[in-house]
Amino acid sequence: MNKDELIIKWLSGDLNPREEAEFDKLPESEDYRKIDAAAQSFKPAEFATDDNYKKLKEELSTQQQKGKNKTWLLQIAAILILALSIGYGVFYQKTDNKAVAQRAETTHLTLPENSDVELNASSELTFNSDQWNDNRLVHLKGEAFFHVAEGSRFEVKTALGSVVVKGTQFNVKQRDDRLAVVCYSGKVAVNTENTSVLLTAGESWSVKNPEQKQSVTQQKPAWLEGRSTFKSTPVAEVFKALERQYDIDIHIEKRTFNTDQAYTGSFDNHDLDKALKSVLMPFDWSYKKSGKKIRIIKGDN
């Protein structure tokens, strides 16, 4: 057997132990094994055949109602309409679905077409599930991470602009007058009054700096892993984030402390003392705690 034949036989997984030893002696065998092992990292997302077939049938039945007569689909459509109208009367008295994450909590929800959403603390998401097919729109106040089901499209509206999904993972953060969007995979379009930008995987954008896209290396936002991170952010905003994550009130004397100073770093979302220390230490500040009230004081060393 020549070398090419040996390697092809290795690829087919049919080597006997003697041939295996022979393969291992080849100078390229180590590289080939590594290439083979790493292939697993490139597996595409699972293809949900059942779900996708169901969706296809629904799609066909809506087309069918307009068009020609194909009986089995009409029957399905009829059952579906009946089931929907019963379901409508019983369950959908209210038109809007609303998910809220209070202070100090995060919430998980699934949109009608199986996209997953994580809501960060003190955030609110509303959408209309019974009109979802006509009106694929969610309203967001606060911050959320979207893991969009393959092939699905919808729009996220915030007070400062909207984000159009093109099948992807992304994070939208709208707090007060700031809006920041990070795209982790796929593509999203961000539209505000003044600009519209297209983000691809690994890019982020913020209204503060609308001319320039930033690059990100993380695979998902830190808050999903229980940390909040900041890059050159006024410390006043960092305090607000602390208040949301821990349901506390932070009091700071603006005349004594300059809260416009920028902070770069992160804090833990589950250990208040540690979190406060990691924010305050760089400024040489400290704090006093009484119940839910935190007062910022000058560092004592």
Next chain:
Amino acid sequence: MSQDLHDNVCQEEIYSKVYYRHAENLRNFLYFKFGNQFEVTDKIQEAFIKLWQKCADVPPSKAKSFLFTVANNLMINEAKHQQVVFKYKNSRTPKNNKQDPQYQLEEQEYLEKYKTALAQLTAKQRTAFMLNRVEGKSFKETAAVLDITIKAVEKRVYGGLKKMREIIKEIP
């Protein structure tokens, strides 16, 4: 042959069989050929809708080549100027296993090179290589999806493997 005369894709039973048999393979084929750029699933559904509209003209034995041709054309129309890009996840590093950063970094760098190399294979090499090495299909199964001989699959997979190694070695 006689079966084709009686059965056609307009019957739900046969249509659904066609879907279950080919939809996933079709998705994988398109994904491996064009990368992570488009809503591959949308294109597949579109191809199946076309198949339904033409069901009277397409015998079951021709359904697969009909679907692959239609879906491929739908992709090509959009793909013209796009680069082939793949997503990966470091499946060999379990989430809770804290590995030293140096190792993780090297892994990451290797997978980045891998991604670049995949994009540089020819579409024929890449689809065969990925159906076989990523999806774990045998040479025979790969040959069936691509409608080519087993010999041709061997040649493409092996050619892809050699090229992958060269490209990965060249990237600093």
